[in-house]
Amino acid sequence: MGPAEEKLYPVLDDLLQAWRSSDYRPVPSTKVVGHRWSARSSDVREFLARNQVPYRWYSADEPEGRRLLAAAGEDGMRLPVVVTPDGTPLVEPEAVDLAARVGLATTPTADFYDLVVIGGGPAGLGAAVYGASEGLRTVLVERSATGGQAGQSSRIENYLGFPDGVSGAQLTDRARRQAAKFGAEILTAREVTALEVNGAARIVRFSDGSAVAAHSVILATGVSYRQLAAPGCEDLTGCGVFYGSALTEAPSCQGQDVYIVGGANSAGQAAMYLSRGAKSVTLLVRGESLSASMSHYLIQQIEESPNIQVRTRTVVEEAHGDGHLERLTLRDVDSGHTEQVDAQWVFVFIGAAPLTDWLDGTVLRDERGFILAGPDLTADGRPPEGWELDRPPYHLETNVPGVFVAGDARSESAKRVASAVGEGAMAVMLVHRYLEQS
Ligand SMILES: Cc1cc2nc3c(=O)[nH]c(=O)nc-3n(C[C@H](O)[C@H](O)[C@H](O)COP(=O)(O)OP(=O)(O)OC[C@H]3O[C@@H](n4cnc5c(N)ncnc54)[C@H](O)[C@@H]3O)c2cc1C
Incomplete structure (x- = not known):
């Protein structure tokens, strides 16, 4: 056996072992x-x-x-x-x-379920794990990819039980497999566009007009990135201007100068992640410092990274480029002074909004579109309009009995992975209570 084969056989052996194992x-x-x-x-x-x-x-x-x-x-x-x-x-x-x-399920196998969960972020995945594991026939519907915002986080450092941090994709992939193991159906690339009430049935309608019905629904639709309003950004989206795509685009940014807009944790995490391969990372922050909007541990990491610089009181005035981003005009908020910089990559993390217009006329929301539930519906001591039950809405229940909300989509929610998962679990507990009484 020559030296090449000697090296090859242990490798083949490893491959065989890996193939035999479930990993x-x-x-x-x-x-x-x-x-x-x-x-x-x-x-x-x-x-x-x-x-x-x-x-x-x-x-x-x-x-x-x-x-x-x-x-x-x-x-x-x-x-x-x-x-x-x-x-x-x-x-x-x-x-x-x-x-x-590519092997992802897109159609429900039944017409009627105990529970439809809308949204596959931490709240929806939490609800699917608890719902399916507690015997509810559960289907989760996700318009894009399970994981939600958390799935786009390069490193979650504050989720209980992971002292060394965990990538959002890893955490949510495990949750997806856990939900599937308990028997939850998971539909991908299916957007829900309407919720209808037909007696005791709750009908969830998809964008192609088809529908699925259930005894109960959990709305776990989270929030979506706000778009940068500066001229040029819309046309160049996906061609140098990206929203939350830092993980996918990072390999292409090797050795490049990268800009990140935003001063919250999501922007800080992206800066840390991209700084591993990029030549330089410039964080553009409207505020006076990061301390009002970013966790202390991330600020420390950024300060210790030699290729990250922070430009405070700076906003993007315009994006320029023919077919792809080539330059940014930056404006100093205090002096009004503008400057053009060469830029091929800008990642935008400037907050998020719930996309809940499709619930118009059915589910009550606050002035910013976040879904109202439980005590927030009865703040004036009266039940919400149209409420016909003797009891007030349960804690996470909306103004439609049997329809619950969990996670970032809920008005005044905590906007954390842990609270989203917790609300998903709690909503399932309330679904049981609702089903027992109806
Ligand atoms: C980059 C980044 C880093 C973060 N880091 C941390 C951190 O370190 N620690 C922490 O605690 N929190 C962190 N967060 C916040 C955390 O990720 C969110 O609080 C959490 O993901 C909220 O979970 P959710 O399930 O409520 O909503 P989301 O995660 O927003 O998921 C909602 C899901 O619903 C789907 N959906 C929406 N509308 C529909 C529809 N009509 N039909 C079907 N599907 C729909 C969406 O596609 C999405 O997948 C971070 C967020 C970001 C963006």
């Missing part, structure tokens, strides 16, 4: 061919990454990318092209088609 993960075989600066290509990569689907990325300009396109019978005019593990090419795929082809 075995197949070598990535989904291929994505697209343009570096294309919002659609960026969306597909982000969708696969956030759904933990291994893939390889090929630029349409490179020989292997061109070869894959030719094999798919494409000339590169319609991108991205995804080649699934069985060799099927999908041209400019919609998320729901892509999800189904």
